[in-house]
Amino acid sequence: MIEFIPSAFAATFSVSVLLALAAGTFAGIIIGALPGLGTVLGLVMALPFTYVMDPATAIALLLSIYVSSIYGGSISAILINVPGTPQSAASVFDGYPMAQRGDGALALGYATVGSFIGGIFSLIVLVLIAPQLAKFALQFGPIETFALIVFALTTIAWVSSGEMLKGLLSATIGLFLALIGPDAMTGQIRFNFDSLFLSAGLTVIPLLIGFFAVSEILYQAAVLKDVKLPAVTSGGFKLAPWSEWKPRIMVILRSCGIGSFIGVLPGTGATAAVFVSYADAKRRSPNPEDFGKGEPSGLLASEASNNAVSGGAMVPMMALGIPGDGGTVVLMGALTIHNVIPGVRLFSQQPDLVTLIFVLLFLSNILMLFIGGFGANLFSRMLRIPTTLLMPLVFMMSVVGAYAIRSNPVDLFVVVIFGVVGFLLRLNRFPPAPIIIGFVLGAPLEMSLRQGLILTDMNFLAFFASPIALILFCITGLIILNLFGLGNAISKRFRRKETQSNN
Amino acid sequence: MQQKNADMLYGAVLAGMACAMFAHTFSPIYQNEFLFGDVSTVFFPRVLLGIIFVLSMMLVVKGKLSTSDAILTQINVKRVLLTGGATLITVVGVWYLGYLVMMPVGVFLIGLALGYPNLVILGITSLISPLVVWVILAKFAQVSFAPGTLL
Numbered sequence: 281m282i283e284f285i286p287s288a289f290a291a292t293f294s295v296s297v298l299l300a301l302a303a304g305t306f307a308g309i310i311i312g313a314l315p316g317l318g319t320v321l322g323l324v325m326a327l328p329f330t331y332v333m334d335p336a337t338a339i340a341l342l343l344s345i346y347v348s349s350i351y352g353g354s355i356s357a358i359l360i361n362v363p364g365t366p367q368s369a370a371s372v373f374d375g376y377p378m379a380q381r382g383d384g385a386l387a388l389g390y391a392t393v394g395s396f397i398g399g400i401f402s403l404i405v406l407v408l409i410a411p412q413l414a415k416f417a418l419q420f421g422p423i424e425t426f427a428l429i430v431f432a433l434t435t436i437a438w439v440s441s442g443e444m445l446k447g448l449l450s451a452t453i454g455l456f457l458a459l460i461g462p463d464a465m466t467g468q469i470r471f472n473f474d475s476l477f478l479s480a481g482l483t484v485i486p487l488l489i490g491f492f493a494v495s496e497i498l499y500q501a502a503v504l505k506d507v508k509l510p511a512v513t514s515g516g517f518k519l520a521p522w523s524e525w526k527p528r529i530m531v532i533l534r535s536c537g538i539g540s541f542i543g544v545l546p547g548t549g550a551t552a553a554v555f556v557s558y559a560d561a562k563r564r565s566p567n568p569e570d571f572g573k574g575e576p577s578g579l580l581a582s583e584a585s586n587n588a589v590s591g592g593a594m595v596p597m598m599a600l601g602i603p604g605d606g607g608t609v610v611l612m613g614a615l616t617i618h619n620v621i622p623g624v625r626l627f628s629q630q631p632d633l634v635t636l637i638f639v640l641l642f643l644s645n646i647l648m649l650f651i652g653g654f655g656a657n658l659f660s661r662m663l664r665i666p667t668t669l670l671m672p673l674v675f676m677m678s679v680v681g682a683y684a685i686r687s688n689p690v691d692l693f694v695v696v697i698f699g700v701v702g703f704l705l706r707l708n709r710f711p712p713a714p715i716i717i718g719f720v721l722g723a724p725l726e727m728s729l730r731q732g733l734i735l736t737d738m739n740f741l742a743f744f745a746s747p748i749a750l751i752l753f754c755i756t757g758l759i760i761l762n763l764f765g766l767g768n769a770i771s772k773r774f775r776r777k778e779t780q781s782n783n
Numbered sequence: 784m785q786q787k788n789a790d791m792l793y794g795a796v797l798a799g800m801a802c803a804m805f806a807h808t809f810s811p812i813y814q815n816e817f818l819f820g821d822v823s824t825v826f827f828p829r830v831l832l833g834i835i836f837v838l839s840m841m842l843v844v845k846g847k848l849s850t851s852d853a854i855l856t857q858i859n860v861k862r863v864l865l866t867g868g869a870t871l872i873t874v875v876g877v878w879y880l881g882y883l884v885m886m887p888v889g890v891f892l893i894g895l896a897l898g899y900p901n902l903v904i905l906g907i908t909s910l911i912s913p914l915v916v917w918v919i920l921a922k923f924a925q926v927s928f929a930p931g932t933l934l
Contacts, residue, residue, distance in 0.1 A: 332924045445845065449797065449838045456804075456831050468815065468824040471804070494870065501866035501897055502858035668899040672890040673912055675870060679877060679886065680916060680928065687927045692874045700867065707855060708789045726827040733822055 284635035292639050296337045301640070304344030305647040306655070311345065312352020313659050316500055316667040317674070318365040319349040320492045323610040325677040327485065328684045335618040336636060342614050343637065344644040346607055350550060350587050351395035351648055355659050358387045358579075367550035367589070370558040370582035377574035385516030385656070390576050392517065392652040394532060394583035399645035401536035401584075402543060402591025406598070407638055409544065413599035414627035420748070422731035427749035429725045431756045432602045435545065436714050438759050446710045454718020455725060457482055464723055465730060477690050484613045486682045486694040487719060491712045492606060493678040494699025497671045499706055504667065517656035524576065531561045531577045532584045539585030543592020545604070550589035557585035591641065598622050598634070602721065606713040609720060617685070787849035794842030801836040805829060865896035881931025886913035 291297065304326070311322035322345045330338035353368030358375035371391065378387035420428065433455075437447030460471045461481020472478040535557035542553040561581035562571040571578045594611075596602045601623030603609035612622050620626070620633060627634055652659075682695045702712050736742035744750050784792075808825040815824070873889030891909035899905050920926040 328920055328926055329924065331926055445838060445842055449835065449842065452831055452835050452838065453797075456828065456835065459828050459831070463824045466815070466824055468813070470813075470824060470828065471807070497870070497893070498863055498866060501862045502860075503856060504859070504862070504897065666899065668897040669894060669905065669908060671897055672893040672909070675873070675893055676886055676890055676913055676916065679874070679882070679889075680920065680926070683877075683882075683929050684920075684926045689878045689929055689932075692877060692929070696870055696874050699870070703863075705793075707858065708786075708793050710793075729827060730822055738822070 284632045285639070287632060288635040288639040291336050291636055292340070292643060294336075296334070297340045297640075300333070300337045300341040301344045301643055301647055302651070304341040305348045305644060305651050308345035308348030309352040309355070309648070309652055309655065309659055310662050312349035312368075313355040313364045313663060314352075314665060314667075314670060315356050315360075315362045315364050316496075316670060317349075318353070319346060319367070320606040320610055321496060321674055322349045323607065323614065324489055324493050324681065325674060327489075327610075327614055328677065328681040330614055331617065331684055335620055335633070336640075338614065338618055339620070339637060340640050340644075342611055343640050344647065346611060347399055347587070347590055347641065347644040348648045348652070350590055351392065351399075351583070351652060352659070353586075354391040354395065354579075354583055355388065355656070356663055358391060359384060359660050360663055367554060367586040368582070369551060370554040371579055371586075373558065373572050373582075374575050374578035375582075377572070378576070378579065381574060383574070384660075385518035386520055387574075387576075387579060388517050388656050389519045389653075390579050391583045392649060392656075393519070394535075394580040395587040395652070396645055396649040397532055398536050398539055398584035398587030399590060399648065400642070401533075402540045402588040403638065403641050403645065404591075405540040405544070405588075406591035406594055406641070410595045410599040411627055411634075413595060414624050417600055417624045418628070420624065421746075422728040422735065423743050423746050424748045424752075426725065426728040426732055426743070427746070427752035427756075428600065429602065429721050429728065431752040432596070432600075432604075433714070433718060433721060433725075434756045434759045436604065436717055438762070443709050443711065444762070446708070447714050450705070450710050450712070451714035451718040454715035454720075455722040457487070457715070458719045458722020459726065464727055482694065482719075483685065483691075484616070484716070484720060485685045486691040487698055488610055488613060488716050489678045489682050490695040490698025491702040491716055492610070493674055494695055495702030495706055495712060497675055498699060498703035500667055500671055502703070502707070516660075517653045520576070528577050528580055531564075532580050534560060534564075535581040535584040536588040539588025540592040542585075543589035543604075544595045550586040550593075550605075553585045553589050554582045557581040587645075594641075598626060598637070600624065601626075601724070603717055606716070609713065609716045612720060784855050786853040786855055787846040787851060789855050790846030790849070791843050794839045794844075794846060798836050798839035798843065801832045801839060805832040805836070808832070862896065862898065866893060869893045869896045877929045877931070879931055879933045882913070882928040883917060884931065 308322055311317045312319065323342060326341055326345050330341055333341065350365065350367050353363050353365030354371045354375065356362050356364035357368040357371035358379050361372055361376040363369045363372055375387045375391065378384065433451045437451045438444050460478055462469055469479050538557045538560060539553040542556065558578055558581050561577050562568045565571065565577055593604050593608050596604050597608040597612055603612045615622055678695060679692060682691045683689065685691065706712060732743060733740065744753060808829050813823065813825045869889065869892035872892060873885060876885035876888065887909045890913060891905060894905045894909065917928060921928050
């Protein structure tokens with residue numbers, strides 16, 4: 281892969297790619313900073329711009345938005361006490377108190393550098409792990425692929441906002457939606473109900489625009505309390521002296537490790553990572569009582585870990601073709617438009633493209649550091665744009681993105697229908713990401729099951745003969761046991777026995 | 784609405800839909816010969832629908848057994864209906880009148896439905912932003928925009 285680095289840098293240093301990187305980083309920071317938008321909506325809004333771009337430019341735009349929007353969330357968390365993205369939720373605890381006491385510029389300095397280090401750390405993890413994982417996954421046949429997808433979907437559902445049953449239902453609904461249209465093995469049209477439109481099957485872009493963008497607009501309409509402009513504390517950008525950084529190096533590195541590790545696990549995402557990192561930093565700190573009152577270590581733990589998730593989350597997406605969260609599922613959908621199919625074969629068949637992705641991620645993080653630093657004042661002014669003005673623009677970009685993909689106006693209705701469905705599901709805390717991830721994985725799951733059954737003469741028990749599949753099935757089984765509450769019941773029984781023996 | 788009632792309602796609706804779809808898989812259109820020892824084309828859908836049914840019924844039971852009085856997030860129904868209506872009008876309008884005619888109206892209507900207070904800024908944004916996006920994407924990047932079936 282090293283031999284492709286010079287050509288990857290050469291491809292990067294074209295006007296279009298550099299412009300896309302800079303524009304994506306700039307837009308990503310703004311999108312992340314504005315509460316109500318966030319990484320997924322940012323990527324969805326950028327989709328129509330990528331349709332006519334060459335793959336390198338399109339990937340540059342999307343990756344830079346993906347990376348910088350996570351950082352952007354910290355700006356509003358620090359300056360207006362509202363995290364721009366869920367990933368920055370823990371940055372509020374110490375970032376806002378710092379801004380309140382007049383250290384807003386210093387807090388933004390910590391957040392920017394912490395995010396940069398997190399991003400670079402996760403890139404190293406991605407470069408080291410993803411190729412090895414892809415090489416290992418080359419041994420996978422249909423049975424192992426089936427076990428892996430079932431495991432990934434169960435994990436994603438398991439960690440879905442604490443509502444595992446609803447997460448599992450969402451994932452299964454997504455899997456079912458993928459079956460509408462022609463059967464990949466026989467060509468038989470299924471579940472079209474004599475509709476010409478459904479005969480062709482649903483496509484991922486209108487579906488994810490509906491579930492993520494339109495449902496978000498309706499959800500904001502449902503829950504918006506007031507339209508007052510937020511009070512923004514002073515912004516700017518200031519770096520703390522080295523003496524302030526030195527005692528916090530271990531906090532940053534540990535948070536990077538936690539973020540990258542959690543990022544690799546499908547479905548867990550940055551929100552979980554930041555709280556784990558924050559709690560870890562507080563537990564190990566000599567002065568934990570300062571956390572929540574403007575302690576820079578708390579802000580660094582949160583910001584380093586949420587950006588460290590970005591590379592980690594791309595490991596299963598790039599190496600196995602399994603997107604772990606909303607951001608990577610949009611990235612995967614967008615890459616597919618450009619005939620870049622993430623998965624095992626990406627590393628063996630397009631190593632040049634993989635290297636290009638690594639180089640683009642590296643440059644995105646560098647640009648995020650510079651644009652974030654120099655544009656801090658501008659970004660803090662942008663926070664005055666209210667959600668009620670942003671949401672109509674999100675809808676406008678949704679319409680453009682949904683129509684342009686096939687020039688089919690029916691896709692606009694698909695967007696609205698699934699927007700309403702997504703909104704109704706969100707009202708009852710059904711997470712939207714497992715639906716889209718299920719939709720993306722539906723066809724490969726069915727294909728691998730049927731191929732596996734043909735290989736084993738319809739003997740499903742033979743699926744357990746594969747050691748890899750057996751391990752994955754066992755872990756999946758444990759997760760499902762937890763769903764039925766057996767895990768809790770067993771631990772309660774143990775605790776009761778322990779109490780009895782102590783007495 | 785109480786969370787437990789919502790769970791029962793959602794579970795019942797999803798279970799009903801799964802049953803209807805499951806019955807549909809027995810339609811004669813799916814009775815084909817299977818080549819190379821393949822399973823039926825509706826084998827996997829039936830498995831999935833079975834899982835959806837079981838999980839939905841678990842949601843119903845969970846709601847039934849729940850002793851919690853937690854309620855769903857309080858929502859502004861009027862604003863949701865207005866915003867939903869505005870999005871639908873915009874989509875229908877884009878179909879018939881095209882993006883350039885309808886999108887400024889759509890952006891304005893959705894902003895209005897969401898309750899943006901300053902109509903002047905909303906009006907200017909509604910006029911400028913769709914035009915800017917159109918110029919960038921249609922003129923420079925050749926992305927296709929809905930032309931409108933009536934125009």
